[in-house]
Amino acid sequence: MNDKNLISILVMRDDKDVYRVRMHPWCVKALIYGTILVGLCAVLGGYGVFYFWNENKQLDIDLQNMQNTLLDNNMELKRLRNIEKMQQYDVNGSAALDTKIIEIKNNNTDKSYINLNDIFGSIDKNVLIASNVQAKFIKKFINLSFDINKRNFEDNGVVNGNVVIHIVSSSGDVVDVETRSDMFFELRRMKQYNVRIPIPKQLVKNDIFGIRITINQSPGKTVFRETYLLSNILL
Template sequence: MSDSKYSVLFMRDDADVRRYRLSPFWLRFFLCSQMFLLFCAAGGMYLGYRGWKETKALNVENKRLEQQLVDAQVRLERLGNMEKILKSYDPKELQALLTSAAAEPEPKQPELNLNRIFTRTDTRQVGVDNLQAKMTKRKVSVSFELNNLQTSKPIAGEVDFVFVRKNGSEAKIKLNRNDLTFQIQRFKRIRTTFLLPEGLNADDIFGLRLEIKGNDDKVIFSETYPLYNILA
């Protein structure tokens, strides 16, 4: 029976019966090859799923590291700005003030709150790009690009500016509110012009603080920009 074979019949209504002789070896070979292909397909699906999970985990870790890098850059820039403010003080003046204060007690002056000056608020609702300022005598022009980061709905609010002196105090600015109110779907270029406040000279200014409020009067973005960085 070593030469036994299987007979395979093919029958059609409009043709003669066809008969084929098939060796058991080829039948076993066909079944084994199908099982092998099935195992290969299952292994490929498993490796693909495993690779997808690893890629997803790497993407999450990458986003976390990118956010840490952005936060570190913001802190570094803030520390650099603090250092520049401290360097702007005349050491002799500071020594004279300390000597005078030790000799004759005076009412306490408000402390220089660098955290208040350089605290950055960003609720990820709007983005500010390409902020530039031009100063001609006592006339100041400011422009920047305001982007709506909420693509699903428009956003409205108002922009405000305050000058920050080198001693850390703030100087209010008389602004044209018509230039600084906005309602945008995607993007708007903000431009406004104003005069330096009375008694304030350009040499006394360290930077410009930008503050953006939403319709509910809550601050959604604020940042202090050193003047030497934004003057065109």
């Protein structure tokens, strides 16, 4: 190749002699094009990172929304199952309750008057309901677990109130109990309770007929009350 087609580059430094570098024109072009290509790849790479980062962020948001939806659906399903159990309890427990009421009436024929409506009368204002009620004897205590659900599934408002628990004896006495758990609630959909109730000193296990659960909505309005036969909820 003719030397006239070469490009000379002079390199000068103060501490060294001047020396010359001779390059072919295509080398210079390759260097320029290579620099442009590297810059273009860097720009495209940066755009790709930004694009896929946004895509990944959106996928995370969609996944979180799906998990929240699944959690809400599971809660709704549990509430529906609880209501179904309550309906089964109404069918199976009403006969036993009627039998026990007749027995109490017969046992108290010659005794002081007992208002059975005060003992077994139920209240349901279609606001809240206690469901999935279960009891278990542990030494001198009763472990009582239940859920409080809203009647209106579409209501997302917050409801405040408290729960009161009584023990109903076989003789028809309603006994107050003390619980170690906080019975106040602030719920949006459902609240679970696990309460440890001491058996009153005047009663033994065989004297306990049922558990009465009363739900009061602030400020002190009773919206639900039901007496649950111990034989139906005992584990």
